[in-house]
Amino acid sequence: MPKPGKGFRGVVRYLLYGDRKKPHNPDRVAWCETRNLLVDDPEKVPAIMRATAALSKRVKKPVYHYVISWHRDEAPSDELMRQVADTTCEDLGLTEHQALYIAHNDTEHRHVHIVVNRVHPETHRAWKTSNDYRRIEKSLRRQSEEMGRDYIPGRHNDPERFYRERRRRPKDGAYQRSRRLEGSVTFNDINKNLQAAFMAIYHGASGWSQFGDALSALGLRLEAKGQGAVLVGGDREYKLSAFGKEARLKDLQARMGESLTEFRKADATTWELPAEPHRRASLQRVTLAKLLRSEHLIEEAELKRQREHHQNLEDAAWPLATLSKDEKRYGAHLAFAEATASADFAFCLHRMGLVDDNQLAKAVAEREAAASTLANHQAAVDQLVVDATKTLFGSPEERRAASGKRVTKPQKARSNERDDDHDFEPKR
Numbered sequence: 527m528p529k530p531g532k533g534f535r536g537v538v539r540y541l542l543y544g545d546r547k548k549p550h551n552p553d554r555v556a557w558c559e560t561r562n563l564l565v566d567d568p569e570k571v572p573a574i575m576r577a578t579a580a581l582s583k584r585v586k587k588p589v590y591h592y593v594i595s596w597h598r599d600e601a602p603s604d605e606l607m608r609q610v611a612d613t614t615c616e617d618l619g620l621t622e623h624q625a626l627y628i629a630h631n632d633t634e635h636r637h638v639h640i641v642v643n644r645v646h647p648e649t650h651r652a653w654k655t656s657n658d659y660r661r662i663e664k665s666l667r668r669q670s671e672e673m674g675r676d677y678i679p680g681r682h683n684d685p686e687r688f689y690r691e692r693r694r695r696p697k698d699g700a701y702q703r704s705r706r707l708e709g710s711v712t713f714n715d716i717n718k719n720l721q722a723a724f725m726a727i728y729h730g731a732s733g734w735s736q737f738g739d740a741l742s743a744l745g746l747r748l749e750a751k752g753q754g755a756v757l758v759g760g761d762r763e764y765k766l767s768a769f770g771k772e773a774r775l776k777d778l779q780a781r782m783g784e785s786l787t788e789f790r791k792a793d794a795t796t797w798e799l800p801a802e803p804h805r806r807a808s809l810q811r812v813t814l815a816k817l818l819r820s821e822h823l824i825e826e827a828e829l830k831r832q833r834e835h836h837q838n839l840e841d842a843a844w845p846l847a848t849l850s851k852d853e854k855r856y857g858a859h860l861a862f863a864e865a866t867a868s869a870d871f872a873f874c875l876h877r878m879g880l881v882d883d884n885q886l887a888k889a890v891a892e893r894e895a896a897a898s899t900l901a902n903h904q905a906a907v908d909q910l911v912v913d914a915t916k917t918l919f920g921s922p923e924e925r926r927a928a929s930g931k932r933v934t935k936p937q938k939a940r941s942n943e944r945d946d947d948h949d950f951e952p953k954r
Contacts, residue, residue: 534572534579534641537591541628541639542568554632557604561615561625562647571626575643578624581650588644590620590655592662595637600675604629607638610669615640617665620653622646719823719878724757724769726821727814734782734789736813743807743814743871744880750775750786808836808864811871828874835867858900865889865896 543550558568565574579588594610596602602610611627624643629636644653663680670677723744731737741747746759748766755775757764766773779785815829872889875881 534575534589534643537589537641538568538572538626538628541630541641551632554630556629556631556636557627558629559608559611559627561612561627562622563624563626568626568628571624571641575624575626578643578647579645582645582652585645585652588652590642590644590653591639592658593637593639594666595635597676598635600636602636606673607636610666611638611640613669614662614665615642618653618658618661622648623653720880721769722821722823723814723818723878723880725773726817726823728769728773728778730817730820734784734786737778737782739810740814740817743810744875745885748786755786807868808832811868812836815871823878824874828871832867832871835863838863858896858902862893862896862900865893869893 542555544554558566560566560568560571563571563574565571575588579585582588594607594614607629608627612621615621615623615625620642623645624647626641627638628641629638642653644655645651646653659680667677667680727737727740731740738747741757744759746757746762748755749758755766757766766775775786782789812829812832815824815832818824819826819829869889869892872881872886876883876886
């Protein structure tokens with residue numbers, strides 16, 4: 527990490543001998559190299575650098591120190607480490623400055639420290655540290671790619687990969703809430719599929735109800751926060767503005783014709799969940815599937831499957847409200863069909879990275895539970911069919927009597943053939 531300082535002696539002594547309070551490790555230093563210095567002895571370097579820095583009266587922190595590290599599975603040669611250090615200094619514009627390289631081998635990964643005098647030995651002008659992080663990261667990435675090696679993503683050399691892979695502690699309300707609840711804190715980055723899915727909902731929803739249904743199918747909900755809004759779902763929390771510059775609560779409310787707060791108040795007083803709760807969940811999935819399909823994020827077959835299931839649920843769910851308490855066990859069939867459709871859709875969203883492993887496992891567990899419930903109620907369902915048949919058409923005896931046919935017992939057939947086992951003719 528680049529770090530300017532005041533004293534050369536302190537940093538060089540620490541790099542050579544380590545912490546004074548700990549025993550000295552003679553194998554700590556692998557090798558040392560100097561650049562633009564008249565000596566090779568690292569013990570004499572601080573005095574020379576200090577004398578050079580004194581030629582500039584304005585510089586208060588002439589020491590510039592950074593380190594280059596390799597992965598612990600890599601074993602770069604000493605020559606390669608020197609080459610990378612020289613190239614990095616060249617990209618920073620420090621080729622003509624006094625520098626000391628100290629390589630260590632006291633850790634699992636090989637690394638080299640670079641100590642540079644910011645004051646130029648001839649012009650006596652100080653090198654500026656502005657954008658040094660950016661320049662170092664870009665230099666190391668370019669060198670890694672030229673050598674065919676993997677590089678460590680940074681916010682400057684590969685911001686997309688850096689924020690995707692880095693597990694950074696969030697500083698928002700989710701973190702504070704998790705601290706109060708003593709829960710685990712995770713950094714929720716926004717992948718491309720989630721961003722595309724949200725923007726499809728953002729642009730395609732024609733009203734707050736449709737917008738909320740589509741988000742609910744993803745396990746998310748929109749909540750007002752401060753002057754803006756956040757998407758909340760489980761332990762996840764995303765700022766609305768994180769999905770793009772065009773995603774603004776003010777613009778969304780203008781398009782919907784009413785504010786989110788006004789809709790929530792009206793929704794709480796006028797909307798009631800239907801008697802069959804599976805219908806609402808199915809409607810939410812269909813809404814989301816339509817919006818995702820409009821942006822070609824899912825296949826047409828998935829949208830068709832969700833539509834057919836919702837239509838079947840619409841046709842079958844409402845008559846159940848008139849059934850008796852015992853006959854409502856027939857709802858186990860619908861519950862299993864709903865859980866199956868939900869699990870299928872969860873698999874589709876999981877492949878896109880829109881739901882995590884826990885959400886997928888929950889959907890699968892609900893389907894297994896519904897299958898178990900259906901098996902337990904199968905006998906009751908069969909009896910329901912028999913009772914319904916009796917109610918509509920009567921018993922078998924009643925149906926035969928109504929048809930006017932005489933019921934006779936079946937006659938035993940007479941045999942005229944010889945009984946070979948007992949060797950006698952049957953009586954005529």
